Amino acid sequence: MVMRNKHVRAWVEEMAKLTQPDNIVWLDGSLEEKERLEAEAFATGELIELNQEKWPGCVYHRTAVNDVARVEGRTYICTTERDDAGPTNNWVDPQEMHAKLNQLFAGSMKGRTMYVIPYIMGPAGSPVSKVGIELTDSIYVVLNMRIMTRMGNIAWEQLGDSDRFVKGLHSKAQLDPENRYIVHFPEENLIASVNSGYGGNVLLGKKCFALRIASYLARNEGWLAEHMLILGIEDPEGETKYLTGAFPSACGKTNLAMLIPPASAKGYKVYTVGDDIAWIRIGEDGRLWAVNPEYGFFGVAPGTNMNSNPNAMLTVRKNTIFTNVALTEDKEVWWEKMGVPAPEKAEDWKGNPWTPESTEKAANPNSRFTAPAAQCPSISPHWEDPEGVPISAILFGGRRASAAPLVYQSFDWNHGVFVGATMASETTAAAAGAVGVVRRDPMAMLPFCGYNMGDYFRHWIDMGKKITNKPLIFNINWFRLDKNGDFIWPGFGDNFRILKWILDRCEGKVEAVKTPIGYLPKPEDIDLTGMDMTVDDVRELLSIDEDVWREEVADIERHLALFDRLPDELNQELAALKERFGF
Ligand code: GTP
Numbered sequence: 001m002v003m004r005n006k007h008v009r010a011w012v013e014e015m016a017k018l019t020q021p022d023n024i025v026w027l028d029g030s031l032e033e034k035e036r037l038e039a040e041a042f043a044t045g046e047l048i049e050l051n052q053e054k055w056p057g058c059v060y061h062r063t064a065v066n067d068v069a070r071v072e073g074r075t076y077i078c079t080t081e082r083d084d085a086g087p088t089n090n091w092v093d094p095q096e097m098h099a100k101l102n103q104l105f106a107g108s109m110k111g112r113t114m115y116v117i118p119y120i121m122g123p124a125g126s127p128v129s130k131v132g133i134e135l136t137d138s139i140y141v142v143l144n145m146r147i148m149t150r151m152g153n154i155a156w157e158q159l160g161d162s163d164r165f166v167k168g169l170h171s172k173a174q175l176d177p178e179n180r181y182i183v184h185f186p187e188e189n190l191i192a193s194v195n196s197g198y199g200g201n202v203l204l205g206k207k208c209f210a211l212r213i214a215s216y217l218a219r220n221e222g223w224l225a226e227h228m229l230i231l232g233i234e235d236p237e238g239e240t241k242y243l244t245g246a247f248p249s250a251c252g253k254t255n256l257a258m259l260i261p262p263a264s265a266k267g268y269k270v271y272t273v274g275d276d277i278a279w280i281r282i283g284e285d286g287r288l289w290a291v292n293p294e295y296g297f298f299g300v301a302p303g304t305n306m307n308s309n310p311n312a313m314l315t316v317r318k319n320t321i322f323t324n325v326a327l328t329e330d331k332e333v334w335w336e337k338m339g340v341p342a343p344e345k346a347e348d349w350k351g352n353p354w355t356p357e358s359t360e361k362a363a364n365p366n367s368r369f370t371a372p373a374a375q376c377p378s379i380s381p382h383w384e385d386p387e388g389v390p391i392s393a394i395l396f397g398g399r400r401a402s403a404a405p406l407v408y409q410s411f412d413w414n415h416g417v418f419v420g421a422t423m424a425s426e427t428t429a430a431a432a433g434a435v436g437v438v439r440r441d442p443m444a445m446l447p448f449c450g451y452n453m454g455d456y457f458r459h460w461i462d463m464g465k466k467i468t469n470k471p472l473i474f475n476i477n478w479f480r481l482d483k484n485g486d487f488i489w490p491g492f493g494d495n496f497r498i499l500k501w502i503l504d505r506c507e508g509k510v511e512a513v514k515t516p517i518g519y520l521p522k523p524e525d526i527d528l529t530g531m532d533m534t535v536d537d538v539r540e541l542l543s544i545d546e547d548v549w550r551e552e553v554a555d556i557e558r559h560l561a562l563f564d565r566l567p568d569e570l571n572q573e574l575a576a577l578k579e580r581f582g583f
């Protein structure tokens, strides 16, 4: 029952003329369709069927060796005015970019099939959800989109005869890294991706639509599209409070969203609403309400094990696509720190023979699982609520070896926006380029904001004026290192202890210490029951080194000077910070 919306049909015809596929397949999202596509991909080797006894419904895929992460240097925001993309986005004049893309897409699907993927971002039928259409020549993309979005007839039904959908054109083309482009035309509701086959570059509903295009729409329409997890914490009385958290890629969103509280936190339970993206609106009650626009998780595999994240391990046991992990002789998957012994013999993520003696990693550090959110044992009963869940606190955070303490609370909304706008993190394998370099990544949105970041900060400040019942804003850092370069804080489930302090602050149940950077916990207020950690360790994790902060503030000043449209409120916050330190 594929409904051939006439606007989609016209666009498909035009794109088929350009890309010249041998066939066009309109997708309905059925199980029969999935099985047919899988069989085809097994036959060509695009996918490998995993051991069905151990990993029912699971498949394996390798991307090209040069195509294993998002490519920020080749990601563009093409607005008519350069300033509307702003100083932190790559920009090319839209006409010039269209001409370039037309060359790259010309005949790019010859000998291949074009798949027409209809999908919804957001719960089906929700007033906040939006429809996208992705055209692709990759079965891998189709099968991922089937997990990550509400795909098929459900989307055709939601779209009806409307012409309101986000267009996404993807072709693997020749997978040529020199001609790889991930391009957004926010003014045209259009995304184009060519010469890549990797996750975030090609699953166009995710970063491209739900963040870059959506952030642009959100600014115009008065809401927020954010790189945030959403979780709920149920207390022993059965009351649930929700919070969101923005940490850069590979900095712990999925893990926090699925955490299991330590045994000492009797009666508390954490529920997962989303692990990567939040669409947030002001409700009639003046609170913020957040929806997870996605339908699955595209999560980092290495480091995921039954201790660090049992909910993720249980989620990926079936119906999961594994990308760039290692493949064992028994057609099982393996990755570093999976918590099971390394296989005697395997193929690494490049397809080369691998043994435990090998010096190379078996799994790519950015290898991923794609799994249905509904399979997560901790999934919230409210994760598909059309209006979302009400937010009590917003967390910002990242990987900082020093500088940022374990947790602190901002003084008020504008100060919280300043904390988010100036947050920094060490870079990870989730994006191509150097790993471990400190960079400022405002609200974890630097690679994902579809318009001028100065305007984005202004939008956050303006939202604060409209939210009558504001969430509190915190900063967290699980990644402080000791002298030996080891993490001081054990992280994962123990992060609940920090969430508990945050909730207590929201409810006005616990005092805090006022410092130049914000309100810090008294070390003895962090519950350490059952932990191999002392109040003095916590004191160290909460310490603020003045010399480090003198350099930090200087760097923040340089960072803010980058933005041509910086709201004055943020300069005022900087001045106030300096004054509190006496710098
Ligand atoms: P994206 O999907 O790229 O947006 O990443 P993410 O923010 O969801 O990060 P994720 O939860 O997948 O974690 C990334 C890596 O950080 C994994 O290897 C985790 O094992 C590790 N990690 C997550 N939480 C913690 C923590 O609390 N402490 C430590 N030391 N490592 C953590």
Ligand code: SPV
Residues within 6 Å of the ligand: 069, 070, 199, 200, 201, 206, 207, 248, 249, 250, 276, 298, 430, 431
């Ligand atoms: C991220 O890099 O933040 C991800 C993975 O969540 S990707 O979809 O590749 O962007």
Ligand code: MN
Residues within 6 Å of the ligand: 227, 248, 249, 250, 276
């Ligand atoms: Mn992410």
